[in-house]
Amino acid sequence: MYTEKVMDHFRNPRNVGEIIKADGVGEVGNPTCGDIMKIYLKINEDQIIEDVKFQTFGCGSAIASSSMATELIKGKSIQDAVELTNKAVIEALGGLPPVKVHCSVLAEQAVKAALYDYSQKHSITIKGLENYDPHATDDIHDHTHGEE
Amino acid sequence: MNKKIYLDNAATTIVKKEVVDEMIKYLGEYYGNPSSGIYEIGRISKDAITNARQIISSFINADENELYFTSGGTESDNWAIKGVAFANQEKGKHIITTKIEHHAVLHTCEYLKKFGFDITYLNVDKYGMVDLEELKNSIRPDTILISVMFANNEIGTIQPIEEIGKIAKEHKILFHTDAVQALGGVRIDVKKLNIDLMSMSSHKVHGPKGIGAMYLRKGVKIDNFMHGGAQERKRRAGTESVQNIVGFGKAVELLNKDFEKSNEHIIALRDRLINGIQSNIEDVVLNGHLTKRLSNNVNFSYKYIEGESILLWLDMDGISASSGSACTSGSLDPSHVLLATGLDHGTSHGSIRFTIGDDTTEEDIDYVIQKMIEIVQKLRNMSPLYKKH
Numbered sequence: 001m002y003t004e005k006v007m008d009h010f011r012n013p014r015n016v017g018e019i020i021k022a023d024g025v026g027e028v029g030n031p032t033c034g035d036i037m038k039i040y041l042k043i044n045e046d047q048i049i050e051d052v053k054f055q056t057f058g059c060g061s062a063i064a065s066s067s068m069a070t071e072l073i074k075g076k077s078i079q080d081a082v083e084l085t086n087k088a089v090i091e092a093l094g095g096l097p098p099v100k101v102h103c104s105v106l107a108e109q110a111v112k113a114a115l116y117d118y119s120q121k122h123s124i125t126i127k128g129l130e131n132y133d134p135h136a137t138d139d140i141h142d143h144t145h146g147e148e
Numbered sequence: 149m150n151k152k153i154y155l156d157n158a159a160t161t162i163v164k165k166e167v168v169d170e171m172i173k174y175l176g177e178y179y180g181n182p183s184s185g186i187y188e189i190g191r192i193s194k195d196a197i198t199n200a201r202q203i204i205s206s207f208i209n210a211d212e213n214e215l216y217f218t219s220g221g222t223e224s225d226n227w228a229i230k231g232v233a234f235a236n237q238e239k240g241k242h243i244i245t246t247k248i249e250h251h252a253v254l255h256t257c258e259y260l261k262k263f264g265f266d267i268t269y270l271n272v273d274k275y276g277m278v279d280l281e282e283l284k285n286s287i288r289p290d291t292i293l294i295s296v297m298f299a300n301n302e303i304g305t306i307q308p309i310e311e312i313g314k315i316a317k318e319h320k321i322l323f324h325t326d327a328v329q330a331l332g333g334v335r336i337d338v339k340k341l342n343i344d345l346m347s348m349s350s351h352k353v354h355g356p357k358g359i360g361a362m363y364l365r366k367g368v369k370i371d372n373f374m375h376g377g378a379q380e381r382k383r384r385a386g387t388e389s390v391q392n393i394v395g396f397g398k399a400v401e402l403l404n405k406d407f408e409k410s411n412e413h414i415i416a417l418r419d420r421l422i423n424g425i426q427s428n429i430e431d432v433v434l435n436g437h438l439t440k441r442l443s444n445n446v447n448f449s450y451k452y453i454e455g456e457s458i459l460l461w462l463d464m465d466g467i468s469a470s471s472g473s474a475c476t477s478g479s480l481d482p483s484h485v486l487l488a489t490g491l492d493h494g495t496s497h498g499s500i501r502f503t504i505g506d507d508t509t510e511e512d513i514d515y516v517i518q519k520m521i522e523i524v525q526k527l528r529n530m531s532p533l534y535k536k537h
Contacts, residue, residue: 010460016530031494031533034454034474034482038532055532059456059475063530100475 002060003094009064014071017053023121026113026134029106035062037110039070043118047078054110061100062107068092069107082115082128084108151466153512157352157444158301158329158503159470163395164354170398171356174391182388183379193390200397207400208346209337210363216380217393218373220360221328224347225252225295227362227373227384228324232293232345233260235371236322240290246270246278247488248305249297252347253326254484257295270296274490275437276305284315293322298330298346302472302485302501303436304445306334313342322368328352328360332403333411333442344368350392354506355399359392410506411443417504417513421446424517429524433495435472435486444504447472449486449495452534453527458500461523467516472499494533 002010019040029035035058042051052074054066068089073081086104090096096104113134119126154162174196180189182197197217205215218224233243245257247269257267268286270278278296294316299306309325316323324345327336332353338346346363350356364370364383376385403410425432431451450458455473462469472483474497481487482496491499502516528534 007460010457011464013530027532031492031497034493034497036532055530057452057531057533058454059473060460061475062454063457 001097002064005092005094006061006064006096009067009093010060013054013063013067015053015067015074016055018055019051019053022053022114024114024116024118026110026115026117028109028113029058031057034058035103035106037062037066037106039066039110039114041114041118043078049073049076049078049081058103058106059100061096061103064093065089065096065103065107066110069111073111078115078118078126079128081111082126084111151515153467153508153516155502155504155508155512155516156468156470157505158442158501160351160357161332161354161505162507163351163356164399164402166402167355167395167398171391171395174394178390182390183377193388196390196394196397197388200393200400203397203404204348204361204400205363207336207404208348208363209339211366213381214364214366216362216364216384217388217396218360218362218384219358219389220351221250221326221347221349222252222360223373224328224349224360224362225250225324225326226256227370228345228347228364229253229256229293229295230260231370231373232322232324232368233263233265235369236292237263237265240288240292241265242268242288242291243293243295244268244270244283244286244291245295246272246297248272248276248300248302248485249295250301250326250328253295253297266290272305272488275440276300276303276435276485276489277437277440278307278312280308280311280315283312287315287319287321291319291321293324295324295326298325298327298336299334299442300436300485301329302483303447303489304329304442305437306330306440306442309343310341316344317342329442333444335407338363338365345370350396350399353399353403356392356395359389359396361396406506414504414506414508415443417508417510418444418446420510421502421504421513421516424513425520428517428521433491435489435491435499442503446502446504447499449491449499450524451495451498452531453498453524455482455498455500457527458498458520458523461526462500462516462519465519465523467519470501470503472501473497 022040023043024041027038038055040053052070056066086108089104180193182194184190322344328349349360374385433449435447455471456475474482486496
């Protein structure tokens with residue numbers, strides 16, 4: 001069902017935990033749908049993501065997607081991070097079953113939500129998040145969950 | 149990791165060696181068509197079917213001519229419900245069932261709506277038990293069928309079948325029960341329980357897949373589900389799957405022989421597992437009835453974590469189980485059974501069902517408890533919900 005890469009990230013998730021006094025925190029999903037992802041960012045003065053942690057309530061694919069997303073943005077600039085797509089997460093994981101694609105969408109949204117939180121706290125604008133609506137992620141989740 | 153512990157016996161059971169040995173004869177040496185009884189090899193097949201029919205009908209206290217072989221539980225459910233509905237629609241088009249039936253019943257009832265049938269779905273309480281008063285109040289002059297499962301496949305709750313049968317009889321309504329999950333765990337007497345139609349499946353009781361049976365009380369008006377030849381007294385056409393019927397018969401023969409001893413062993417292990425989980429893991433909810441539950445069923449919800457993740461870890465530890473989580477089915481909602489018992493969505497997502505078998509040992513159960521303690525802690529440590537409660 002899952003690729004070796006997915007199982008590797010499920011078995012040995014990278015960057016699990018929380019960052020106290022994080023510069024940005026994003027949480028998406030809800031327990032009703034069975035998935036919640038929370039991402040914490042530590043961002044330095046050069047707007048580089050120095051550290052990233054995640055907490056996830058969800059299936060194997062949700063945990064692996066969270067883990068991979070954190071790996072993909074760690075050490076990157078906030079501008080690079082905001083460009084993370086669910087497709088990139090899927091590719092890095094070597095693929096996901098169609099019914100689990102929504103997990104990668106959640107991971108992308110969790111990263112965006114954390115970056116949005118950072119932008120709000122620091123009163124800056126991040127290109128790509130100008131029209132970001134932090135309350136729209138549940139709808140996206142519902143939509144993608146029902147696909148396939 | 150060499151350990152292999154199979155605790156998903158509600159999904160299917162291993163085909164016992166004695167059953168396989170018996171079946172092989174009818175795949176090789178005795179290959180005759182039972183409808184070709186004019187010559188010896190055909191008669192041997194026909195006699196084998198008669199023998200299996202005797203064993204199974206006797207086990208449920210039915211007459212031989214009241215037992216019909218089908219392809220399994222789903223076909224039996226379909227036949228019972230559609231067959232009764234279409235044959236009795238001049239009397240009425242109202243059917244009563246429950247919210248926690250197997251999809252073979254629920255989807256069949258949904259299908260009948262296209263033909264103008266009206267379905268009432270009874271609620272269940274938090275233990276998964278139907279309310280007999282609600283059942284009585286749901287009966288209408290046009291009610292033709294009550295279909296209530298004997299025991300639930302997910303949470304193991306055993307319904308008050310005798311009382312339901314009595315109510316149905318008093319109101320002259322036909323009573324069907326899906327006993328697919330109950331057959332191996334409960335002694336069933338169809339006459340005492342006033343059952344008119346009952347679905348059974350072989351692979352839940354250590355027989356082969358693809359074979360089941362329906363008990364059809366003599367005199368019940370029903371349409372045929374299959375049309376074709378004269379097999380099964382013209383009620384269920386199609387060349388009989390002789391080897392499967394033989395296997396089913398052998399499985400029930402073994403079940404009958406070891407019934408009490410086997411169930412005693414399984415109940416002790418079930419209670420050991422329930423106690424072990426309850427005393428070692430906090431924030432768990434036991435799903436199903438505390439006492440009126442199948443001997444082999446242990447179903448807990450583990451708060452703040454999700455079922456598929458637990459299953460994956462169990463699998464890596466060599467343990468096979470099942471989950472009511474939506475993420476194992478690909479749908480948004482978790483199990484309709486768990487939701488019907490009033491469990492909230494979040495908790496329902498974290499449900500795991502263990503169903504114990506004849507060959508499960510105390511050592512297996514202790515290993516599972518230990519692994520569950522580790523897995524639940526591991527997953528809760530990464531759950532954003534855990535510290536919030």
